Amino acid sequence: MILYPAIDLKDGACVRLYKGEMDQATVFNDNPAAQAKAFEDAGCEWLHLVDLNGAFAGAPVNGSAVEAILAAISVPAQLGGGIRDIATIETWLAKGLARVILGTIAVRDPELVKQAARAFPGKIAVGIDARDGMVAVEGWAETTDIAALDLARKFEDAGVAAIIYTDIDRDGAMQGPNVTATADLANAVSIPVIASGGVSSLDDLRALKNSGAALDGAISGRALYDGRISVAEAVSLLKA
Template sequence: MILYPAIDLKDGQCVRLLRGEMEAATVFNDDPAAQANAFQSAGCEWIHLVDLNGAFAGEPVNAAAVESILAAIDVPAQLGGGIRDMATIETWLDKGLARVILGTVAVENPALVREAARAFPGKVAVGIDARDGKVATKGWAEETDVDATDLARSFEDAGVAAIIYTDINRDGAMQGPNIEATAALARAVSIPVIASGGVSSLDDLRALKACGAPLDGAISGRALYDGAIDLAEALKVFKG
């Protein structure tokens, strides 16, 4: 399994939100490139990036910060937030992103996901953010009646590289991930699933690894910044 350290970008800074509330942002580092480089130096094989402003705006906002990160690291990075058309997808991949994450458009324009996955094999992931099993879009600001598992299944034949499944109620709350829902989703599809939201201890990582579902990895943010998870130990858990 892969540990994806998260860098959530708001106004050019690394922050963490509590349950997706932009007002509940804690700044952890005002130098995103240095933070990304630190994760790489510690042995991380991927970096997970989110343009929080972009998720609300519907277009890239923290492009300068993302570009500075890409210039500072050699490991692959994936980015979500505000990526809602082919031109933006192509621009980001041209700039060196390994993978774009499509969230809102996966609900509103699934044909775009399919087109992008065909055009850029292995470089398009779907972000499914759910509250009580139902998908939320536009930076989690809008609720839908779309079932998370149904949405995941609808892309089975699309060729997407991964599904990033976030339980919104757990995100940033340091209460542990929703292992049951994440495992159920991973069993329901053949697409690799990455767990996100609430990963706050080494025991959480061990539980995800031992859940019996074919998870690709897990994303952790706040717990790494707070020191609740020792990064070196976390990498050992997933590699061991």
Template sequence: MILYPAIDLKDGACVRLFKGDMEQATVFSDDPAAQARAFVEAGCEWLHLVDLNGAFAGQPVNAAAVEAILAACKVPAQLGGGIRDMKTIETWLEKGLARVILGTVAVENPALVREAAQAFPGQVAVGLDARHGKVATRGWAEETEIEVTDLARQFEDAGIAAIIYTDINRDGAMQGPNIEATAALARAVSIPVIASGGVSSLADLIALRDCGVALDGAISGRALYDGALDLGTALAALAD
């Protein structure tokens, strides 16, 4: 199971939100590229990037910070937030991203997800963000009545690389991941699932790894910044 350190970008800085609230942002670094290098030096295999402003704006906002990270680090990186048309997808992949994450358009324009996945095999993931099992879009600001599992199944034959499943109420709250819901989703589809939201300790990572269904990975942010989770120790434990 891959551990993805998270770098969430707001106004050019590396931040963490509390339960997706842009008004409850803690700034951890004003140099995202330096933070990315620190994660790579600790041994991470991937980076998980989010353009928080972009998720609300519907277009890239923190492009300069993302490009600085890509220039500074040689490990593959995936990015979500404000990627809602084919041109933006193409631009980011040309700039060196390994994978784009499509969230809002998975609800509003699923045909685009399918088109992108066919055009760029292995480089398109779907981000499913949920409150109480229902998908939220546009930076988690708009809630739908769509069940996570129902939406995920729509992409079963689309050729997407992964589903990033985030329990919004766990994100940044240091309360542990929603293991039951994540495992249920992974059982419901054959698409690789990456867990996100609430990973606050090594015990959380081990619990996800041993949840009874194979997960592709887990994303952690605040726990790494707060020191509750040591990246090197976590990577070694997962390798074992």
């Protein structure tokens, strides 16, 4: 399993939200590039970037911060938030992103996701953000009547590199991940699944690793910023 430290960008700074609420943001670093380099220096092998403003705006907003991060690191990074057309995907991949994450557009236009996965093999991930098992879109502001598992199954055999599954009610709440729902999703599809939301201790990472599903990795944010999880220890645990 891979540890994906999260850098959530709001107004150019690294923040963490509480259960996806934009008005409950804690700023952890006003220099995202320095934070990214610190994560790399600590031993992480990937970074997970989110343009929070972009998720609400429907178009990239924190582009300059993302570009600064890409210039500062040598490890691969994936980005989600406001990426909703082929041109934007192409632009970001050309700037050096290893993978783009499509969330809202995966609900609105699944065929675009499949087209992108064919055009950019290995570089398209689908972000499935769920509240009580139902998919939420538009920066989590709107909950749909689509079940997370039903959405995931739409992309079987489409060439999608990964699914990032986030339990919104666990995100930033330090309550532990939804291990059961994540494992159930991973066991129901052949696409690699990355767990997100609520990872706040090494025990949480251990639980995901021993969930009975072959998860690709886990995303953690707040716990890395406040020192509850050491990047080096987490990487070592997940590699063991």
